Amino acid sequence: MRYLSCKRAVLALGLFVVGVAMASDNPLLKAVRDGQLDQVQALIGQGVDLNARSLDGSSPLLLATAANQVEIARALIDAGADVNQKNLIQDSPYLLAGASGRNAILQMTLAHGADLRSTNRYGGTALIPACERGHVDTVRLLIAAGVDLDHVNRLGWTCLMEAIVLADGGPAHQQIVAQLIAAGADLNLPDNAGLSPLRQAENRGQTAIAKLLRDAGAS
Template identity: 30%
Template sequence: MTYSFIVNKHIMVFQQHHGLASEGDVIGEIGALCCMPQPVIARSKSISEVLRINRSCFLNVIRGNTSDGQIVIYNLFEHLEGFKSLSLLFPKKIESLMSNFGINAPSNLCMATLKGNFALVERLLKSGRDPNEVDSSGRTSLHIASANGLLDCVVILLHYGADPNIEDENGNVPLWEAVRDRHKYIAETLLESGAHLTSRNEGEFMCKAAELGSIGILEDLLKYGCDINSKSIDGATALHIAVAAENVEITRFLIEQGARIDMYDTKASTPYVLDI
């Protein structure tokens, strides 16, 4: 089955062959979703088996299965990414339609970033998407890219103005995501763009690193300016965590780096008392 663009330009209509549709391809999806003429028509040169679904039936399926609908809409955006003449024209119309069904099209970049689709991320940014939009957990695309080692996505997001110091609902910043998951090149890139480990949460990061039992993460946190004696929300220091976990290696490392054994948590306990 072949499909072609039919373009009306200055009253003259001309046809441009686009390509061949193969098994599994979709035709007419833009017209069905946006309720407007599809700029592509299909002609079959041989007997073809086509599954046809009208707009009402499709939208009813989406409305009743929002999780599956989210996947369908993401796949549509990814599909449109291959049609440069269409991909900047229809996404906002589709997003508006899907928002009525409680489905987030990838306008906030998060799903596209999670999929590691750099081309789609770049296309959405070029079309004017806010690089600092967040998902349901308050995570930006920069959080997701940093945690998953997607350096290309990190670079393009920063280029389009992504804020490297936005906190998600748990107080995590992109730099912590990169450090925790050992993506050193990304951590350095974020630092060069003004990222920091906020003093309000550095105690939480230190304690999480101690819980993970990672000297490497602790070394990076100290290298990037965290106070070794900073406290978590319950007043614990990384040394409290290491001693409570009976992690001798982490305990020794922290003491050698200057961790105090007389710091009190909210229960009036010190690492020294925990060790007795």
């Protein structure tokens, strides 16, 4: 039994080493990392695997999204790369584009089958971190695409709540809250402590946002 266990361990280690080598040597991943659009296009023409994975599970398209390489992302998406493929920490090109405000890439993912219901490692939609980080135009795109305004993540927060509790109440977040109000978000969904968005805004001295919520009928 001990011999078999050792044999399995050696086999697993061997497969891991092979996987590391294959991921490290993948020409498409390397071309994307190096920002070589011509090489990416050439490899696409050769029929390489568009959804190959790096060591952390990232696809070529996810790497391009992280680096905001719009034309490389366009080439990959037009060729059929999966906009919903997640890496080991549950980022996908669509989710990362939304969270990072990569609007050109986000629009491409939305036009090529982005799963609006997909969630990140915190259980949040693309809209929730976009609201938190103050990406006003990104929020507008995601609202128009139809992302659930009242989805609650694992922290117990909606996009409206994150635009308050993880922000400073400044102009960008005021615009985002106004967008969510106009789009019909539930203004009274409480957090896990039972506090409403209005109460959270008041507690944080975010007077402009508190006024927006009161004027819209929040309690």
